[in-house]
Every structure is written in structure tokens, then in C-alpha cells.
Amino acid sequence: QVQLKESGPGLVQPSQTLSLTCTVSGFSLTSYTVSWVRQPPGKGLEWIGAIWSGGSTDYNSALKSRLSISRDTSKSQVLLKMNSLQTEDTAIYFCTRARGIRGFFDYWGQGVMVTVSS
Amino acid sequence: DVQMTQSPSNLAASPGESVSINCKASKSISKYLAWYQQKPGKANKLLIYSGSTLQSGTPSRFSGSGSGTDFTLTIRNLEPEDFGLYYCQQHNEYPPTFGAGTKLELK
Numbered sequence: 230q231v232q233l234k235e236s237g238p239g240l241v242q243p244s245q246t247l248s249l250t251c252t253v254s255g256f257s258l259t260s261y262t263v264s265w266v267r268q269p270p271g272k273g274l275e276w277i278g279a280i281w282s283g284g285s286t287d288y289n290s291a292l293k294s295r296l297s298i299s300r301d302t303s304k305s306q307v308l309l310k311m312n313s314l315q316t317e318d319t320a321i322y323f324c325t326r327a328r329g330i331r332g333f334f335d336y337w338g339q340g341v342m343v344t345v346s347s
Numbered sequence: 348d349v350q351m352t353q354s355p356s357n358l359a360a361s362p363g364e365s366v367s368i369n370c371k372a373s374k375s376i377s378k379y380l381a382w383y384q385q386k387p388g389k390a391n392k393l394l395i396y397s398g399s400t401l402q403s404g405t406p407s408r409f410s411g412s413g414s415g416t417d418f419t420l421t422i423r424n425l426e427p428e429d430f431g432l433y434y435c436q437q438h439n440e441y442p443p444t445f446g447a448g449t450k451l452e453l454k
Contacts, residue, residue, distance in 0.1 A: 273434065273446070273447045273448050274434055274436070274445040276442050276444065287442075289442055290442070325391075328396075331379055331438040332441065332443045333379075333381040333393065333396045333397075333436065333438040334383075334391075334443075335396075335402065337390040337392075338390060339388075339389075339390050
């Protein structure tokens, strides 16, 4: 059974760094791409970035300078780090499994709410 | 980036009715469009990909059509569990981009 579960702090101070973990089960990180997607309160979905099955990464160009995605295959975990957080980064952060070379998302985690506030 | 314009933003219907949601891409995306359902407290659910291919487990009352820039999600004979938010997403090129969503509400 495919599952993804996000974890991390619910509250981050402005200018600080966000660290989120996506723990997956039911599939291998060396066989599938995992992407992060976020959703500000009451707004739509925004793709943040991805780590491919081979370990390379792709990032949203608007966030690229602040973003890092990595993985620990031994723990079946994908890690997202975003620095210099601002209030507009307040959102639900989802990790997703992408299927095939074309990025549609066949499984999603429930998401973790991150609030940027002092 | 490919811009996705989804309409309508809100839609009210009754169980048993049929509804359609539209999605327009700013340039051709061939057939590569996905539809998702979002409901509070549940993981987002992939309904359709590649324009018209039903994801395993998606009820047959859901159908997708279109190619190029114009796509439609149709839900026939609405069931109570179908009410929620729906998003389209192009998966023709990176970065993947989403429509703004359609809220399907009970009339």
C-alpha cells in the first residue's frame, strides 16, 4: 500500500529555514519521482520541486534560490529545506509520488500546515 | 510556464445531476492533463490523467475529454461524495502547473 507522510514544524519564524520530511512506504524512491506541492490558505496548488528516481532534482524557478530537496533511500525519506522564509510561504505542504516521465501525481500525503510568523 | 485557466470557480448542483468543469492551457499541452479531487481531511485524489485515462478506482461516472488547449471534466449522475474541490494540472512539461480550482457545492 502506497503511503506518503509529511512531518515538520508547524510554526517557523520569518527569515528562518523550513525543514520538512516525507516518509514513504509501499514503493522505492529509486523507482519513482517524489515532488513537493504547496497550497496557501484558500488558494490553489503550486509545484515546488522534485527529486527524480535517479537522484537528480528540479525546482520551481521562483523558489530555486531558497530550495533544496534531497533523500535518504535507506530511510525512505525525502527532505525539503527552504530558507529565508516569509509570511507568503505559509501553506500546506504536500509530498506526492509522480508517475512516469510526465509529472502527474498518483499518490499524495495528507499535507502539513506550515505557518510563518513571529 | 504553462498557465492553466479553470472555470467555473464555483458550481452548485444536486445529486443525480451532471456537471462539467473546464480547463484551458495557455499553449498546447497535447493530451497531458490530469484532474484531482480535494476534500478536507483526505489526501488529494488523482481522478484522470492524460486527458481521459481514468486512474484505477475512479468511478466510471467521471470522464475527461479534450486535447491541445481545451479540456473538460464531466461528472454524470452526481453522488454525495463527489462534492468538493477539483483541480486540473498540465503534465506535458516542467514545471507542472495547476488550475485555480473549482468548488463543487451541493445546491
